[in-house]
Each structure stands twice: as structure tokens, then as C-alpha cells.
Amino acid sequence: MKTIDQTTDEILDLAATHFKFPRAELTPSDDFYKKLAIDSLQALELLTRLENHFGVELPDYEVQGVSDFHTLATRIQARL
Amino acid sequence: MDTSSAAKGVRIFLERIHGVLNRLDTSSLTTIAAVHGVCFGGGFELALVCDLIVADKMARFCFPELRLGLIPGFGGIPRLKRDIGNGVVRDLLLTGRSINATKGLSVGLVSQVAAEGEALRAARSTAMQTTKFDSGTSAAAKRFIKPLPADELRCEIDIFCDLFMRPAVMEGLRKFVENTGAHPYLP
Numbered sequence: 001m002k003t004i005d006q007t008t009d010e011i012l013d014l015a016a017t018h019f020k021f022p023r024a025e026l027t028p029s030d031d032f033y034k035k036l037a038i039d040s041l042q043a044l045e046l047l048t049r050l051e052n053h054f055g056v057e058l059p060d061y062e063v064q065g066v067s068d069f070h071t072l073a074t075r076i077q078a079r080l
Numbered sequence: 081m082d083t084s085s086a087a088k089g090v091r092i093f094l095e096r097i098h099g100v101l102n103r104l105d106t107s108s109l110t111t112i113a114a115v116h117g118v119c120f121g122g123g124f125e126l127a128l129v130c131d132l133i134v135a136d137k138m139a140r141f142c143f144p145e146l147r148l149g150l151i152p153g154f155g156g157i158p159r160l161k162r163d164i165g166n167g168v169v170r171d172l173l174l175t176g177r178s179i180n181a182t183k184g185l186s187v188g189l190v191s192q193v194a195a196e197g198e199a200l201r202a203a204r205s206t207a208m209q210t211t212k213f214d215s216g217t218s219a220a221a222k223r224f225i226k227p228l229p230a231d232e233l234r235c236e237i238d239i240f241c242d243l244f245m246r247p248a249v250m251e252g253l254r255k256f257v258e259n260t261g262a263h264p265y266l267p
Contacts, residue, residue, distance in 0.1 A: 041118060044118060048140055052137055052182065057183055059175065
């Protein structure tokens, strides 16, 4: 079973790769909408990539209002 | 525009859309939806008209209409009910959440999941396969297994038109237009 830190790291890795952002500049407390400058469609893309990567189903309303990577990780962790 | 004229206009619009989608639905040809990315609302209803849905792994499906105080109005509910379990239909409608292609495959909505960007290729490959059978036989099989839910489609139009006249719709539309959040399709 992954730890929350492992899950958070994987999310940061995935976000950096997909949105072509320097991994070293992403931190768990970052607001990913502002940091990655993503819109609602890209947010859905990110959700899909996370679901596919972790093999989980994450209802959109569970991430509504979530804007930092760490909180996102806790939502995913709860589904692992 | 007065309420009565608006209601009449909405009904005429819906009946025109239904006419087109019903013809596609009952076409003697085998139809395949190749889906990538966001397939929400009317787009989802168009995909449901087809005999098969091939989605790439980045596809997402959703009926967000309830957040506007409406139900899907282009035949989505009767067609989704035709294809998958009622429990999943209720989940999608009553929560307004989106599901990915893998979930779609598991509930029988999606026939195949392709790699990112490969849905059209997979759909064409599938289409080629369907051409190997006698067209008359395929058409007969399709008529048998995929009846048009005509009564429910008409009922959906009635319900949509009734809901459209409620203040909740204008309020829902106003909220959607003013929403600057990351999930405008959620209430």
C-alpha cells in the first residue's frame, strides 16, 4: 500500500510530465490550477490521468474545491 | 418572448433534434461512435445513438443537465437505460458526475477502450469487421436487439418542456454562465 507521500510524489510527477512543467518547481502545497495554469477541461484530463494511473475511480464532486496536490493525494489515497 | 411561445419553441427544437437522432439510431447501417476527451450532455446523447462506442482512455462521459434544472433532452435517458443498468443511470443523473472510459467499459456503456488518440483507428477497424456480414442480416439483427424507445423518448420531451418553464432553469443557467470554478458542470 502506497504512503500518502508516495501518492503525492506520483501526482507531482504525472502533473509535471503531462503539463510539461519543471518537476522541481512543484510542491505538495501548490495550487495546481494556478501553478499549471489549467482550465476546467484540463482539470478533467488530469482527473482521468490520475484515475488511470492509480487504478481508482474518483468522483468529480470529491475533488470539487480541491486545489492543492496534497489534498488531491488524500482523496486518491482514500480510494486505494 | 412570453412563456407560452418559449415553451412551444423549445418543444419544436427538441422534436427536430429527436427526429435526426432517431433516424441515426434506426439506420440500417451499423454505427460506431469514436470518442476522445469530454463527451458530456448532447455529445454523450449523440454517442448513445450509435450501435457501439469505442472510446480512448482519456474519454469521459457525463450528464450534467440537472445542474441547470433540466434533464437530458436529446434522448439520453431512454437510450442510456437501453444500454446499461438502471443503477448506473441513476448514479450519473442524480450526481452529475463524469466517468472515464474504463468505468464505461465495466458497466457496458463502452465496447472497447483504445490508447490515447487511437479511438478512431479502433473504430475504423471495428467498422471493417462489421462489413463482413450480409447487410440485410445485420440490419435485421440490429432492429431486433436495439428497438427505439419511442414512448420514453416522447415522455422525455414532455418532462424537459415542463422543467424548462421553472425558475430553477434560469437560475441554473445564470450560475453556469457566472461560474469561474474548475468544475462548472457540477452544482
